[in-house]
Amino acid sequence: MSDGRDAEQRSIGAGPIHLETRPGDTGLHGVAAHWHRLSAAPIAPRMSSAFESRLSRLWAHEKASYGLRVFIALAVVMGLCWHRNALPAIPTLFLGIIASALAETDDNWLGRTKSVLLSLLCFALAAVAVKLLFATPLVFVCSLALATFCLTLLGALGERYASIATGTISLSIYAMIGMEHGTGSAAPGTVDSWRDTGLLLLGAAWYGALSILWTALFANRPVRERLARLFWELGRFLRLKAELFEPVRQLDQHTRRLALAQQNARVVEALNAAKTAILARFGRSGRPGVQSGLYFRLYYMAQDLHERASSSHYPYEALTEAFFHSDVLYRCMRLLALQGKACAALGQAIGMRTPFEYGEQTRIATADLRQSLDFLRDQHNQRWNRLLGSLELLATNLQAIERQLSEIALSDTTSEGLDTRLRDSAPHTLGEMATRLRAQLTPKSLLFRHGLRMAIALAVGYGVLRLVHPEQGYWILLTTAFVCRPSYGATRLRLVQRIAGTLVGLGLAWALMQLFPATELQLLIALAAALAFFITRTDRYLVATAAITVMALLCLNLLGNGFVLLWPRLLDTLIGCAIAAAASLLILPDWQGRRLHLVMATVVQACARYLDEVLDHYRARGGDDLSYRIARRDMHNADAALSAALGNMMREPGFLRRNLEAGFRFLALSNTLLGYLSALGAHRAPLPAHADDALVDQAGTRLRAALQAIAQALAARKPLPPELDAGVGALADTLEQVPDRIDDKQRLLRTQLALLLRLLPRLRAAADEVIAGPAHDAPTLAPSPAGAG
Structure with missing residues (x-):
């Protein structure tokens, strides 16, 4: 069977990206080319362009494929029952289809086939068990409880098994509902007929077969949908980031940082979803045979844009105070906002398979920013030297985003030259599955x-x-x-x-x-x-x-x-x-307020690992290897998990929300910490030996030790040592005494390390506030399977 992989072509250059197709293409641009052929053909009456646009947008919606698939399955069942005058069978068949659709996960056609077969096996066992045990209530309820517990634990094996578990539990209850109402000749509430069980399984099998066929025909559509959503979320992130540059005194930066942190969580979720879709179709270990590098390139581009957009090169309040009477921050704000619109437009182009026009507006905004910086340089204001250096690096970052967006071109290319390895945390052998399940057999496990x-x-x-x-x-x-x-x-x-x-x-x-x-x-x-x-x-x-x-x-x-x-x-x-x-209230409740310190500890630990990876790249490695991408994604995942924990904590009883404000302050600080680290990561490159390397190493060692101490204190909920902050201000001052003639990367390294050191006292204060909060011991919960690469 054909795997349905796309064949894309690219026209390389500064002009618009044309998404073309070849005969028989079912890939990224097949529908777009089909519309082009329709519009070029002399067909009368001809559909209006407005209707075509609306139809294309509807088909490009990420839920259109799922909804249409379910609609076809239900409509076919309804039509057949109507034709055969068997309308009473419709409810049970519908319930089987719904259970099968709830168990569906994203995968290639082979993975989907395995999932459907496993789902049908679980469904059959569940439906038969309901029929056989229904007459003995005590045995039935004990079996129901045991099966529910075991099926829930299957979620430790990954999304596929969690969805199958959800579908199986649902089908079990649907079988009870079917027996409650009865169909055909069976009397309501009796166990005399197996007709309902057969109808449930028939409905589930029909949807499963349709799902497999659909996956084979539209193999890469889910990848496009997730990449389109990813760039749309990135566009919103860039627009929110632009608001931080508004040069207005007394601006509520804290609120804007929290909004940015929440949007960052959505971007991380979209990145993980895109990675999962790519893994399912293009291999799990970077093995050769991938027919197109397009999706890897778009995914890696999104990762790089996210890192650059997350970067913070200097406190925004200091920049506002220094350049209040200049237009340079407005230039930065406008350029970021335009780049956010361009990211959203690229996502729309990917989803709708239409040409992507980057436009001249953003290029002009980039040139305007450069001219504004040149004008400030010409003032020769000594007080601005350090800040102008940070603005130069910021402009370099924005120019890199502009270059990637303007030069992005889609092609029928291999993944040659790309490290196509992605971390796959899902178990693939029986031994790995058994190990993962055994780890959950403890009350400490969520x-x-x-x-x-x-x-x-x-x-x-x-x-x-x-x-x-x-x-x-x-x-x-x-x-x-x-x-x-x-x-x-x-x-x-x-x-x-x-x-x-x-x-x-x-x-x-x-x-x-x-x-x-x-x-x-x-x-x-x-x-x-x-x-x-x-x-x-x-x-x-x-x-x-x-x-x-x-x-x-x-x-x-x-x-x-x-x-x-x-x-x-x-x-x-x-x-x-x-x-x-x-x-939820009485049975081993997972109060976020009582485990907030554990989530915060995970964030700080991830920061320390990310810092190690970044500094290693400045000292030797460079590039964008797998270990670096894992550390970067772990940091973003931890930050997103903290945001989600605080969101759930807001809905908990008042006595458990005493640390909520401290938690949000910590979230804003962790986002700032991530921004400073991301700036280092965005400009990473091996540096030659320098006389100040010892000072940089000292700062890195001090930061690493402080972050690890904060993480350990949070995890154990113990007070931080009083000497943690001693001397960090003096070390930061020394780092910021940058000679005028120094390499830009050396200047960046020293400046960002100084900013990180100055953030430590505030990070420590927020951690102390949470540690000193309500004295409820929280269990050390087993970690969830890691996700991103």
Whole structure:
């Protein structure tokens, strides 16, 4: 079978990038070329360009492929059942399709085939177990709890297994719901017929087969979608970064830094998603045979742009004070904002397979910045020498971004000359899987705690439904399974969205059943609602809940009177949400406020490793090797994890949020620390021996020791040694006494190390505040599998 890899062509030069295609191409530019052929052909009546543009944008949306795939699967089932006059079978088939779609992960066609087969095996075991054990409630609930715990632990093996576990738990509950309502000749609530089980598995198998075929036909589309999103997020990051250069006194830099840190987390998430998609299609160890280096080049370019955009060459307040009466900071601000727009435009070009025009505006802005700097140099103001050196390096960084954006060209090229190795943290042998699972068998593990929480919650939910209404209560389990999240903050947010979405969905379902009593119309509305659920389920859960409620009630209306299910569904939702909230509160809760110091310690440890890698490149290595990229990505991942932890902490009870303000201050400081390190990394290159190397080595050693001491104190929640800050100010002063005639890279190295040293007292103060916070011992949680490369 063809692997569907793309064949791209590139026209190299300063002009616009043309995304072309070859006959039979299913790659990056196939659809764009198809539209070009349509527009060139004398077809009448001809579609308007506005309609073509809207259609292209719709097809380029990252959820369009997923939504269309689900729509086709549901529509085919509905059409066949309609044709064969078997409408009562639709709800069960729909549930099988939904479970299979929930278990789907991004992979190549071979990986997708393995995932589908494993999913169907798990689904079959789960459905058969429900049928066989349903008549013995005690054995059934014990098996349900044990299976839930084991399936949750599978998340330690990677996203594929976590999704399969989610789909399997969902299908188990769907099997109970199918038995609750009954189809065909089977009576509701009985175990006499296996027809429902067969229909569930048939629906799941049908979607799995469609998914495999779709992956083979559109092999690289997910890579393009993730790269498009990555450059869009980078564009927003650059625009937020530009706001820091606004030369206004008394500016609230802290708030802007926090916004930048939160956006940085989104960029890191997009980078990791792009890396995962590339790994799935182009190999996991850099082995030869990759047909195109395009995606690697775009990914590495995004990494480099992210590092350069993260760079901070001097405190913005000092620059504002020194150059308040100059336009140089406005020039920097405007250029960064334009480059952010260009990144977003590049993402759109990748997603829509259209030409990318960099434009002249950004080139003119770059020239204007250079002229502004030259004018300041001509003033020969001695007080500006050090700051002008930092601005020169900043301008060099921005020019490098400008050059990469203006010269980017897409081609049908090999990955020759690129280090195509990416770190793959997923286990690939049975031994690795067993080791990963054994590491989770401890109460210190986040997955162990969540698995135990889920198992007990579902067991309690089953007991409650047997007491409340045993014949129509399995929606309690479904609500509990989807609302109960690994952290209390995420559970609380999901709970509110679930209740609100259910209320909206019940109201809509009641109105639609009143307005459109015809079965045919209700089925079409159910189909549209299912499509809305899959498009919105990851980022608009309230809308997704409303949509799936409408779909479920309209489908179940085929089996009886749907109106009588409205109040039971609301009651089930409230009970399920209450159980999920109680489980998050009472069963080994993962309070972010009590483990904030551990997350902060991880950030500082990652900083120390990143510093080591950067200094090694200045002393010997240079380049962009795998170990450097791993250290850089680990630092960004740790910073993003801190941002996520603080976001969850904001939703926790008040007595656990005492360190929240200190945590946000630490986040802003860690982002500043990352900026100073990124500036060193962005300009890294081996330096020749210099007389001041001993001073630089002393500063590096002192920084490394201080960062490690802060990390250890945070991890152990012990006071920092009082001598940690002793002498750092004097050492920073010595580093900043830079001779006028010194190599620019030497000047950068000394200046950035001085800035890092001056940041240590503030970092230490924020760490002390968290260490001295509420004296609750937090368990040392097992680390999650590392992600980026």
